[in-house]
Amino acid sequence: MHITIGTNKGKKLSLYIYQISSQDPLEELLNEFREGQFSTSLPSKQKLNLLKMLRKERPAFAIREEPLGKIKGHDIELYLDVERPYPSMLRRPPYPESLETRKEIEKHINEVLDMDVIRKIEHEEIVEITTPVLITWHNGKSRLCGDFRALNNYTKADRYPIPRIPYALDKLAKAKYITKMDCMKGFHQNGVKPNPMKLLRIICHMGIYEYTRMPFGIKNAPAHFQRMMNTIFQDEILEGWMVVYIYDIIMYSEKWEENVQYIDIVLSRCIHINLKISLKSCNFGQKELLALGHKVSGLSLAIEQNKVA
CATH class of the missing domain: 3.30.70.270 (Reverse transcriptase/Diguanylate cyclase domain)
Known part of the structure; x- marks a missing residue:
């Protein structure tokens, strides 16, 4: 049995409790x-x-x-090869969405919010770059991703x-x-350094969100x-x-x-x-x-x- 508890410092502590069982050890x-x-x-x-x-x-x-x-110690950094003011291709509106797509977007946005992969941008924050989101399907399962093609075109390549x-x-x-x-x-297990967080902002009918973890689909993630x-x-x-x-x-x-x-x-x-x-x-x-x-x-x-x- 697994138990997760909070501490007075806001951290989570995981405990694993194993019960004594008469079941065969291998089967257990x-x-x-x-x-x-x-x-x-x-x-x-x-x-x-x-x-x-x-x-x-x-x-x-x-x-x-x-x-x-x-x-620990491996947050990603991104650099653009274009100066401000950024090209209009980097400031995109949301794509048109069907009712089914909207439901899938809402499901995935709430999921990654709960996992602290993204955070919602407040109205007073300056936003210079927005990437519209897409829903892709594979083997009957949906997946949320940003259409980072424009951002990737202006990102300096990591040649590793x-x-x-x-x-x-x-x-x-x-x-x-x-x-x-x-x-x-x-990739979501990598953090993002403060500067590139401003580059990794996605937009949909629910608003604008910023990746705090490395997203799939960006040029240098692999x-x-x-x-x-x-x-x-x-x-x-x-x-x-x-x-x-x-x-x-x-x-x-x-x-x-x-x-x-x-x-x-x-x-x-x-x-x-x-x-x-x-x-x-x-x-x-x-x-x-x-x-x-x-x-x-x-x-x-x-x-x-x-x-x-």
């Missing part, structure tokens, strides 16, 4: 971590040891009461390299155990997140058992004990820097899994069929 832990995916080929003893370790590192995983972390996928996956060639994790709503992850996990990447592709984390090994050790190291680091992992997107100790649009194993690499046009 599998139920607790049922959102994750575990290799069906693992013996019960190995699976139990893994689950005990995951319980120890439970605060690394996102929960409903605390869906996002806020990574993103790993080439085939090169990253080649490192898994001899792996017998592969674990993949995904950072929960990755490069910024990749640099941050490479910095945080520099030693692990150099040791040759970890691949990071933006907010995907892959650990691989020839021995099972090593894979569990690597998972423990990564989750412990995530707790330390306040980075939350999506348990639903985790695959533990697999011989074969889907990663970066490919089906990978220690013996083969194939493109995921639904990624092929």
